[in-house]
Ligand code: SF4
């Protein structure tokens with residue numbers, strides 16, 4: 001068997017001092033690749049495994065150094081504005097260092113589980129004092145099962161609390177193997193109606209709901225339900241009642257519900273990839289979030305707004 005530390009995976013960010021991805025202070029490792037295509041995706045750079053070029057137009061001073069540096073002739077200055085022809089860009093990174101104002105960045109790289117573990121261990125003291133640990137997020141944790149298992153095993157063997165954030169869309173054989181090394185599952189509930197789920201994410205919710213019941217009853221893992229709350233999509237009383245009913249009937253009263261208000265971070269990332277922002281809605285009001293929370297709590301569940 002390959003030793004755990006040398007297993008490789010694709011990672012687009014490692015964020016320390018995270019307080020929204022599980023209990024205590026955590027390090028969140030964001031993995032590349034996702035089987036869903038949520039309209040409101042907050043991490044559009046994570047959809048595929050390939051690295052991506054970010055261009056921060058607001059920093060650019062139009063010096064043209066990147067144009068000269070690109071081996072593929074992908075960059076041009078048109079009417080004083082720098083444009084990258086994404087069909088010619090292979091994210092080689094040659095334009096990053098010549099830029100004097102750090103307006104260009106490659107997001108997504110190959111790392112070994114050992115490298116990730118070393119980074120996670122740096123904050124071990126904070127985990128101990130705050131009840132925190134490591135959280136694998138994405139993208140989708142289940143898309144890179146061997147790498148996820150290697151990182152989680154290394155952490156668990158070092159006594160570090162482990163959590164995964166997941167959309168739950170994977171074969172149970174894959175999911176169940178990862179769960180052996182997981183202390184807490186942060187599970188996304190995007191819509192309780194399968195047709196609406198497909199409309200917003202590209203897939204129905206049958207497998208996802210089947211899996212979450214297995215996570216809770218078969219694998220016997222603690223589950224926190226995470227509901228990205230998207231105005232005009234899933235922020236209805238009907239959807240919240242369906243959620244409350246599902247959790248109380250199919251799972252248990254210890255499942256805490258987190259209602260996560262939509263925010264605009266994903267839009268600026270889409271702009272950094274020089275793509276058109278196709279989805280944008282207002283952030284839900286505090287009063288509306290409270291109404292939704294009250295509906296979930298009417299089922300006797302503990303519901304909070306935020307992570
Ligand atoms: S990442 Fe490479 S191919 Fe893409 S624009 Fe920069 S230099 Fe050109």
Ligand code: SF4
Nearest residue numbers: 060061063064066099
């Ligand atoms: S090198 Fe940087 S500042 Fe200069 S044109 Fe390119 S992106 Fe803009």
